[in-house]
Amino acid sequence: MSRGTIRAFLVGDAQADRVVPPSGFTAHLTLFVSAAMAFLAVFALALSMASGRLADRWGEELALSATLRISAPPDQRAAQTRAALEILNQTPGIASARALTAEEQAALLEPWFGPDLPLESLPVPQLIEIIADDPAYDAAGLRLRLSGEVPGAILDDHTRWRAPLVDAANSLRRLGLISILLIVGATAAMVTLAAHAALAANAQVIEVLRLVGAKDRYIAQAFVRRFTLRALLGAGVGVVLGMAGVALLPSADDAGGFLTGLGFQGAGWLVPLVIPILGAAVAFGATWAAARHRLSELS
């Protein structure tokens, strides 16, 4: 459709619009259902975008970082740490390797043991934070070398617990997208039913219009325009309410973790604005198909 046609469609032909009698409460039902569907779509979208972000973050950030744990008797710890750091600095594919300070290790343990932990009195292993380069180092090769030269070192590249979390986040994203598809399908089904009902209720109008020489396009447009605008308006209201709901969720913070991260970020806030347009397009297609089907049965 050209721009002129779209404008003509939106502005409408006042005469053409009048040939179909104004509809009563069914119009409100269409509005309500499209608003409800758009509201749900906003949350499904927020879910899939948030879990997508989560999966990406876990996938990328954690893949880059690894931890080397050195459990050695206190008198050998410093020496083994030095030896390990030396090996790490020589290993290709490692951007940086840094031994955590005692304060940093205490901060890591604080959530579990409280602030007054006498760290010195415990056999806490030394941690070395490894940031991988691109391309990354060969973990198996590094393990082998470390086991020979630094017997107390254990390399943990997080793969073991990262993979299922990324899987879970990806599943959530898939679920969100499937929900959106179902919402689109349900909207199309609802509009089709409503359009068929409207066409059946106006059988006499359609017959009269055919008799006086109206083209199918003219007859269909009166119905298509109404349902499209109703879906657009209803979905618009639903999206505004849904976005307000998402905006009012507590913001993500350090302690929040997963659920409070539900929402949109930055340009992501523009994505739900597509929903009313999608809703209108679905209503347009569904009504057009229903009208065509109905009219083709008439002479």
Place this chain on the structure above:
Amino acid sequence: MIELEHVGYSYGGGDLLSDLSLRLAPGSFHFLTGPSGAGKTTLLKLCYGALMPTTGRVQAFDMDMASLDRDQVALTRRRIGVVHQDCQFLDHLPLADNIALPLTVSGRDMSEESSNLAELMQWVGLSSRADALPPELSGGERQRAALARAVIMSPDVILADEPTGNVDWEMSQRLLRLLLELNKMGKTVLIASHDLALIRAAKSQVQARVLRISDKTLHLAGADL
């Protein structure tokens, strides 16, 4: 104008019409008569493409009806004014809008046509009822409104199915005068009616051919009237 060649039409049960030929010449005036159920309405519907013949072919304005797509059928109907026995309107629109409906659906500029509309409503004597809704009209008013709607596009052919079926004698005379006037303007007119008094009244004023449907086909019936 409209030509039927060896047309047959059958409903599920059996043949209603068979081997029927008819040619409506420009400016001619035809009556179509015959007992109820003989197929008068079916024949009219074949003429404007509401029904398609099961055999033979129907030509309107030198085009085979069967070869037209739906939009072309719509365009053809703008050249054929139809008055039904039970005329239907858009019940939510005032009478003036209903009569102007063919103009509206064909995208004519209504402001240019308003004087034509007023003149036409005057001609059928419905000026005072312009704002009435169709359900408020009497049977005669509906018939006249349907006639006005059928002729507003200035069609070449007017098909009327029992236009006087629901009205008294005086009103049927008035409707007949309107149809005769249209014929004088050069329109082709075909009226289905079993009202013999009406046909006799018409024959005294116009060179009308009377066709009778019997035995599933058309016969020229002139002498016995």
